Amino acid sequence: MCQDNQTKVSEIHLLGVQGLGNFKPLIFTVLLLFYIAIVTGNFLIILLVSTNKKLKIPMFLFLQHLAFADSLLATCIIPMMAEIIIRTKGKMSVAGCITQMYLYYIFGFVQCFILAVMSYDRYVAICNPLHYIVIMNHRICFLLGYGCWVLTWSMSSSEFILIIQFQFCGPSVIYYFFCDFGPVMQLSTSDTSIAQWLDFTYSLLSAFCALTFIIGTYIYIFVIILKISSSTARKKSFSTCSSHLLSVGAYYGSLITIYVTPSSEMSPNINKSPNVNKYSCLLYTVLTPLMNPLIYSLRNQEIKQALHKKLNNILAAK
Template identity: 55%
Template sequence: MILSGNLLIITLVATVDQLKIPMFFLLKHLATSDVLLTTCVVPMTLEVIIKDEGRVSLAGCITQLYFIGTCSCSQSFIIAVMSYDRYLAICNPLRYSSLMNSHIFSQLIIGLWVLVIILMSSEMIVEFQFNYCDLNFIDHYFCDFGPLVKLSTSDISALMLQDFVISIVTIFVPFTFIIVTYVCILVTILKISSIYGQRKAFSTCSSHLAVVCAYYGTLITVYVVPTDESSTNMNKYRSLLYTVVSPLMNPIIYSLRNHEIKRALQKMMATFKTFVR
C-alpha cells in the first residue's frame, strides 16, 4: 500500500501537465523519499516479525542506518520547503511566480539532497571506525541509531555530539522555520475580511499542515518523549510510526484533501479505461 500510493503520486506528477507546479514537484520528491525509506526498512521489519529474528552484517546495518537517516532528513527539508511554498502563495502571491520557478526549485532540491548526503556520510564514516563488542543482538525491527551505538566499545562522545549537531541542522532548524512560516500564514489569513476567503486560503495549506503534524508528531513521540526502561522497549514500536505509518499517510492525505490530485487521478483512470476498450 505504501509503495502503490507513493508511486501513484510520482506517476501523476510526472505525467499530468496540470500538476507540474512547485508544490507537486516537491510532493513528488517527498513520495520518492517515502519509497526509498519503505524499501530500506519494511523488508527487514517483516522478516523480524515473521521469523521472530533477522540477521544482518555490521556493514549492512550501518548502511541501512545511513539510508534511513538520509531519507528522514531529506523529508524534513522537503516539508520545510513546502511550507515556504505555501507562505509565498498566501502571503506574497504577486511574487510567487518569480520566486518559485522550476530552475530555482531544481537547484534547491539538488542542494538539500547533497547536504543531507554529506551529513549522513560523515556520520557513517565515524560509525565504521568504531569497535563493536561480541554482544551483537539488537532488540529492534531495523538498525536504528540508539541500539547500534549501544554495541560499541569505543568512546562515542564525539559521535553523540556530531549526531546532536546534525539533528539540530536537519530537524530542529526546519521545524522552527515551518512554525515561523505558518505563524505568518495564520496572521495573513486572519487579515482576510471574508470567511470564504479565509477558508479558501487555509484549504491551500491544509494538506501540507496535516503532513507536518504526521511527520513531526511521530518524531517527537519517538525521540523527544523521556526514555526509561519501559519507554525504551516501546521505542521500537513507536519507530514504526515514521517508518511505516507516515509514508502510508502522506499519499492518502494528499489524495483526499487535494482537488488537483483527484482530478489528475480521474483523468488517468478515464484514459486507462479508454485504452482498455
C-alpha cells in the same frame, strides 16, 4: 582492534519484539499490505506529477520529492521488519547494518527539509501571490528540491565515514526492528562520543531548526490570512495549507514520539528499550509514509482529477 578476550563481530542479530506467538502471521500480513499500499500510493503521486502538466507546479514537485523519500524509507526498513517478525529474529552484516542506519537517516531526515521548503512555497503563494511565479520559478524549485537531498546526504555522510571505522567486539544483539543509531552505538567498543555529538547536532539542525522555520512561516501566513476581509478567500487560503500542515503533524508527531522520551522510561540498556518505543518506530516507518498519499489524494482536487484522468486513459486503452 579487539582485545584477546574479545571476538570481532561480523553479524548483527536483530530480535525485535519477542513473544508474539500466533499473532506473527497476522502482523506480517498487515505489514506486507501496508508496504504495498505505501509503495503504490507514493509511486502514483510520483507518476501523476511526472506525467500531468497541470501538476508541474512547485507544491506538487516538492510533494514528489516527499513521496520518493517515503517510498525509500519504507523499503529500507519494512522488509527487514517483516522478516524479523515472521522468523522471530533477523541478522545483518555490520557493514549492512551501518548502511541501513545511514539510508534510514537520509530518507527520514530529508523530509524535514522538504517539509520546510513546502512551507516556504505556501508562504510565497499566500503572502506574495503577485510575484509567486517569478520567485518560485523552475530553477529555484530544482535547487530547493535537490538541495534538500544534498544537504542531508552531506551531513549523514560525514557521520557515516566516522561510524564505519568503529570496532564491534563482543555483544551482537539488538532488541530492535532495524539498525538505529542508539542501539548500534551501544554495541561498539570504540569511543562513540564524537559520533553522538555529531548525531545530536545534525538531528537538531534537521528536525528542530526545520520545525522552527515551519512554525515561524505559518505564524506569518496565518497573520496575513486573518487580515483578508473576505471569509471565502480566508477559507480558500487556509485550505491550501491544510494538506501540508497534516503532513507536518504526522511526520513530527511520530518523530517526537520516538526520540523525545522521558529518561525515567528508558531502560539502562538502549538495546532493551521498552516495547512502546518499538511501536512508535512502527508509527514512523509504516503509518507516516502511508499518510502523505492519503492526505494529498483525499484533500487535493488536482490530485483527484489527475488520478481520475489517468484511470480513464488506462480504461480507454483497454
